[in-house]
Amino acid sequence: MARTVDPRRHARRRLQIIDAGLSVLAERGYEGATTAAICRRAGIGSGTFFHYFATKRELVLAILELGTAETHEQAAALDGRDDPVGVLLDLVGGWAADAADPRIPGFVRAVAGVMHLPAVATALQADDRAQREVLLPWIERGQAAGEVRRDVPAARIASWLVLLTGGFLERVATDDAFTAVGERDLLVRTAESFLRG
Amino acid sequence: MARTVDPRRHARRRLQIIDAGLSVLAERGYEGATTAAICRRAGIGSGTFFHYFATKRELVLAILELGTAETHEQAAALDGRDDPVGVLLDLVGGWAADAADPRIPGFVRAVAGVMHLPAVATALQADDRAQREVLLPWIERGQAAGEVRRDVPAARIASWLVLLTGGFLERVATDDAFTAVGERDLLVRTAESFLRG
Amino acid sequence: MARTVDPRRHARRRLQIIDAGLSVLAERGYEGATTAAICRRAGIGSGTFFHYFATKRELVLAILELGTAETHEQAAALDGRDDPVGVLLDLVGGWAADAADPRIPGFVRAVAGVMHLPAVATALQADDRAQREVLLPWIERGQAAGEVRRDVPAARIASWLVLLTGGFLERVATDDAFTAVGERDLLVRTAESFLRG
Amino acid sequence: MARTVDPRRHARRRLQIIDAGLSVLAERGYEGATTAAICRRAGIGSGTFFHYFATKRELVLAILELGTAETHEQAAALDGRDDPVGVLLDLVGGWAADAADPRIPGFVRAVAGVMHLPAVATALQADDRAQREVLLPWIERGQAAGEVRRDVPAARIASWLVLLTGGFLERVATDDAFTAVGERDLLVRTAESFLRG
DNA sequence: CATGAATGAGTTTTCATTCAT
DNA sequence: AATGAATGAAAACTCATTCAT
CATH class of the missing domain: 1.10.10.60 (Homeodomain-like)
Known part of the structure; x- marks a missing residue:
């Protein structure tokens, strides 16, 4: 028993x-x-x-999946808000804050370095897609409300916001003078300016 | 003999x-x-x-040094120009064009993945510094001429331009819908808007 | 308790x-x-x-001992018979019938493959000896009655009968065209011919 | 150069x-x-x-293939002989002599123990087939000449001769009292008696 | 210079076995 | 008794690097 x-x-x-x-x-x-x-x-x-x-690789996948799940949870926590641009900047700012945990950029680099493993590539793309999917509806709502530029399709705008956070992460990891805390504000302002068009 | x-x-x-x-x-x-x-x-x-x-690692360092040298050569080719913002956008646009060679983002990822090797980190930072050093004087001239924002120090602006190209490279590598050719124009426009402040 | x-x-x-x-x-x-x-x-x-x-090896030994015990039981069941050659052929035929259970030859092969473990070698030899000991008295009685050849000592004859059943088992396991049921009759006839000399 | x-x-x-x-x-x-x-x-x-x-398994396969090749070479060496039964007994006797090299039965047992590996099973069956193919034509010639029994098809007779050598090998490996040299003569006589029917 | 056979340290992974619950 | 999580020794195999030719 x-x-x-x-x-x-x-x-x-x-x-x-x-x-x-x-x-x-x-x-x-x-x-x-x-x-x-x-x-x-x-x-x-x-x-x-x-x-x-079962495998070292499986551990990596599990970590990545954890991140993807976290992204989805973030999305749920935004229900009920009514300021699309504010939401988008909160998301971008939040991801930038992750870069303050020194393990995040290191892990991202490590995993990107084995992207040639198909399972890793898939998981990485799932993570990427999750981020863009969280952004997308808010971009569309912003466009509908006239608060977000309309000369670029919503999906592309999403990609560009992810581009900004990705570049930010990399910069924090590479350049000692570039700190997550010190540059976050400029990131949010740059993102806002990009959204306005 | x-x-x-x-x-x-x-x-x-x-x-x-x-x-x-x-x-x-x-x-x-x-x-x-x-x-x-x-x-x-x-x-x-x-x-x-x-x-x-002498070592596999040395091959990697040699490749990186080649890239750094190339960056310095680019700088020399700009002597005599008189439109700081134009030069900056040409540089950013040119780096973005590199992303069209599919080997570049893959190599960058591979090398970033072994950044924990001190020699690699050093070489990577040298490369990074080279890019920023090429940008810096033109940013300063632009600021002096009133064509570039002055609310952010020139060195930080350089970092941000590198951030944009780094994020661009990563995006091209990750997202099949995001092509170097198709998005280059938006990159240049975004960089310009960032420079104007 | x-x-x-x-x-x-x-x-x-x-x-x-x-x-x-x-x-x-x-x-x-x-x-x-x-x-x-x-x-x-x-x-x-x-x-x-x-x-x-206590050990995986002990399980194997237990299985072997079960087989040895079974052989001894077979011997007991022959008490009272009076036709030495008939008994011997029944024994050989019975062992051949075991080969029809596809697990037997597979198990025998598996165990023979780890004969370098002393305990296994000992158990295997005990099994072997058991078979020969069951045969021996009937061979001797057959020789005494003039029904079994006398040019070969009884113990060697026993070994040869075991040789035939061993070879039979192996053949069934190796060769799909060689079936226990189909060849059993020829085995018994060959054994009889061998016994007659 | x-x-x-x-x-x-x-x-x-x-x-x-x-x-x-x-x-x-x-x-x-x-x-x-x-x-x-x-x-x-x-x-x-x-x-x-x-x-x-490339693999431990590949070494085993190479050894087995060497054995199979040797068997084929033996076949070639018999060209020109004209005494089918003599040839068959020479073959059987020769294989029995192999058992005198104490490594042979041990190796055969070891390999049989991993017969569940498909590649090993295939190689083992190739070896087996090679032996039977060497025997077959001589059995047929013997039958044609009336020197070999005709109540059993040639292919089955071949299997039975291999059965005898296989059982012999096993016996030598298991039973210390059963030596290759001492029992070889009886093997040849038994094989001959089997062939005559 | 060019070659590729030889090396062995180092890696992931398997599996019998132990033991607290 | 029954369980299965935890263990770590041992095994196959990889790969950068050396060196005799």
């Missing part, structure tokens, strides 16, 4: 590995992040790792 | 390996680009590879 | 694991038969497996 | 590994024969092993 499966325990353990993986991947890149290093960081044995993830 | 090195022959061989390396790195990422694969692509034996580059 | 072991339940469980082990070993060989696979087949958890067998 | 590929050297090295593999596989079985052990025996580094064989 023993029931050993405690889903809570399982989920906690899983997150613990994901967290360690995120750190080590950000620090050392995909190949530098050996499973041994991740296990050491997570404080588990190598066997345990493969109890939770 | 003296075997004098024919520098012409040597340089040609070197470029041949660099070209193969660029392709294979773009396609398969840093670790996926085995020296064996690069040698196969270059049509040489593995021993020959190490005659020209 | 004493939990008394129900020996009936215990024995049933044990046989259930042995049965699963026999199947999986036959299908996948010794190393291919992971304890996980055997547990899955038996419908038990991995922990349970080790309640019944 | 360096030409490093010396096919002679390559073939010698390859055989050296095959020889070591044969020994270690015979001694320790398929899984017990780690690539490390084989390399140690062959006096090479692990990298060299995989220079010659």
